[in-house]
Amino acid sequence: MSKNFNFLLFGRFPTERAYGVHIIANAKSFARYGSVNIYYPSTSNSKTIQKHPKEYFSNTEDINFIKIDIFDITANKFYELSPKILKQFLFLLIISPFLEYFLKKNLDLVDLHVK
Numbered sequence: 141m142s143k144n145f146n147f148l149l150f151g152r153f154p155t156e157r158a159y160g161v162h163i164i165a166n167a168k169s170f171a172r173y174g175s176v177n178i179y180y181p182s183t184s185n186s187k188t189i190q191k192h193p194k195e196y197f198s199n200t201e202d203i204n205f206i207k208i209d210i211f212d213i214t215a216n217k218f219y220e221l222s223p224k225i226l227k228q229f230l231f232l233l234i235i236s237p238f239l240e241y242f243l244k245k246n247l248d249l250v251d252l253h254v255k
Contacts, residue, residue, distance in 0.1 A: 142173075142174040142175065143173055143174035143175070144174055144175045144177070145167070145170040145171075145173075145174055145175065145176045145177070146176075146177045146178075146179065147163055147166070147167055147176070147177070147178045147179065148179050149163060149178065149179065149180040149181070150181070151180075151181075152183050152185075152187060152188060152189070153178075153180035153181075153193065154189050154191060154192075154193045154196035154197060155189065156189070160197070161197075163178065164193075164197045164200065164203070167200075167203045168199070168200070168202070168203070171202035171203060175204070176202065176203045176204065177203075177204045177205075177206055178193070178203060178204070178205050178206065179206045179208055180193075180205070180206070180207060180208065181207075181208050181210050181212075182207050182208065182209045182210060182212065183212045183214065183215070184212045184215045185212060185214040185215040186215075192205065193205045208241060210237060214231075
């Protein structure tokens with residue numbers, strides 16, 4: 141029986157950071173058991189890597205990458221000059237619509253019963 145596995149990222153992707161390699165390693169492991177989707181937000185700041193994840197990471201043929209277009213507040217000068225606590229609050233404002241979109245789209249796919 142094939143399963144669907146969905147990964148939801150709240151950070152820059154693709155990324156050179158460890159969480160990027162970690163999510164790919166986990167997705168590859170789950171791909172042996174079913175379909176894997178990685179949902180990630182669009183970003184357009186100075187740290188954004190302008191490559192598709194399939195180009196950036198190797199051996200990802202079994203993984204579906206879905207970019208969610210959102211307003212990237214991190215590209216704004218106001219955000220760059222803001223104190224860290226304000227940046228964290230503004231980042232939460234970004235995550236809310238992204239999470240809402242993901243949940244509305246995939247809520248019917250979630251199996252809430254423990255077997």
